[in-house]
Amino acid sequence: MSTMARGTTAGSPASASAVPRSEAKAPLRIVASAPGAVSVAGVSHTYDVSGRVTKALDEIDLAIAPGRFVVIVGPSGCGKSSLLMMMTGLTKPTAGTIVCGGRPMTEPDPDVVGVVFQEASLYPWLTAQDNVEFPLSLRRVPKAERAARAREKLALVGLQGFEDRYPHELSGGMKQRVSIARGLVQNPSILMLDEPFAALDEQTRITMGDELLRIWAETGKTVVFVTHSLSEAAYLADEIVVMSARPGRIIDRIEVALPRPRTYEMMSTPHFAELRERIWRQIRHQVSEG
């Protein structure tokens, strides 16, 4: 099922985000309006659940150039999911602005940002095909067109022949493939994923990582990917964004110098070990402080 990672020089153009941390705020406007560009400016968020106040995010600035694969890591509860929810327009930040592909994300816009969640995100009463068609059917796209588009995306994620399966008839990895197909079906230029492979076993997880890289290379989307796994972060990313413990701030941005396509063997290179260590040092520091 898994086609080998095909991408050669998957679009990672010389990027605006390679700037040092201290200057990260300044050049946002340069890329903000391009399709596929993501710009997070001065975003803070405080949850207030009937008087119980939680400061989740503190002054987040993040610019992502089109076509980049950016991975966000950080200690548990630091606000990664919250940040992603805001970048997808599902939650409004208490302060700051988020612009994706030139559009302020005040509400979800699946034409701009496709979202993939960790689990339980497919509708169990719909087949794989119908799940992928679902967003199109909400917009009343004609039946024939949406069927063709959904089939095409299912083929892209390697699921030809599984169109009529229900989610409970699919493995965990296959379900996430369907989720990815659904996230892509409206051809957004940006795909955001919140720990999409966290519930999978290690083998499936590695395969799915390769699959995502292949899809990314084939489609040239901007990808924002949240994970707990240091190896996953280093293996997938152009750039790793490290967040502090709550309230989440960006404490490091690491360019990954590993060549593409990534291979399993790279995981045993010194550079890979260095990357992992650099991330881990920061996170461990955060956790022991908190």
Place this chain on the structure above:
Amino acid sequence: MSLAMASSAARPALSPAAVRLLLGIAVLILWEALPRLGLVPQLFLPALSQTLAALVGSAAEYGAHLLHTLRAIGIAMLVACGLGIGLGLLIGSVAPLRRTLQPLASGLYAVPIVILYPLFTAWFGIGPQSKIVFASVYGMLPCLLGTMAGIQTIDRQYLTVARSMRASRWQVIGRVLLPAAMPTVLSAFRVGGALVIVGVVVAEMLTSSEGIGYLISRYRTLLDSPHVFAGILLVVLLVVLFGALVQQVERRTAHWRFSTRSGEAG
């Protein structure tokens, strides 16, 4: 005999369906045998054959009254389920409404509404209206409560996903909440629908001039047991048929609920 016992013990136990069938046959045999052997007075329990004879002998009368009953059941079921499920969806998906109305509805459900039936006849007369209204109210409550409960147990993630795809409020209700709540709604409908049937028949027995319930009650005053049991048999058949129908619908629309969540390794 002992051979049969041994062989059935060697094989896995009879399937539940087979056991149910055997039980049903046993009941029918007892129904025929007990009165015939004089173990039960014929007035209390006329033999099955006598009951069937009464049913066939007065087929035209039963048929005509059955039509009245079915019509009332049909209308009441539409009202009970339509209102019950519709209101359940609405109330269940609007938190303040749910907090206010749910205790009220469950409280009302605990009240035996039959005691209100005389009021219904006073308001709506003894024609079909009163029994339809009565059965509707009677059957609506479980539909309403079941749908509300179904909506509350829905995985919140389904709603987040719908929002990420920018579904409108109505799309969320119709395309996410309703299908997700379908299994619970159907089991609620199973209970509510059965109560509708009971409600109509009981209403007919109390105050009415038509319908199966009316026939049962009239033949009882005439001490004509075979005809009474013929009526009862019809009602039982109705309930059984309804149950089978709902089960079919469940198989078709809620199959995903009854299958395991884990798939093959992949």
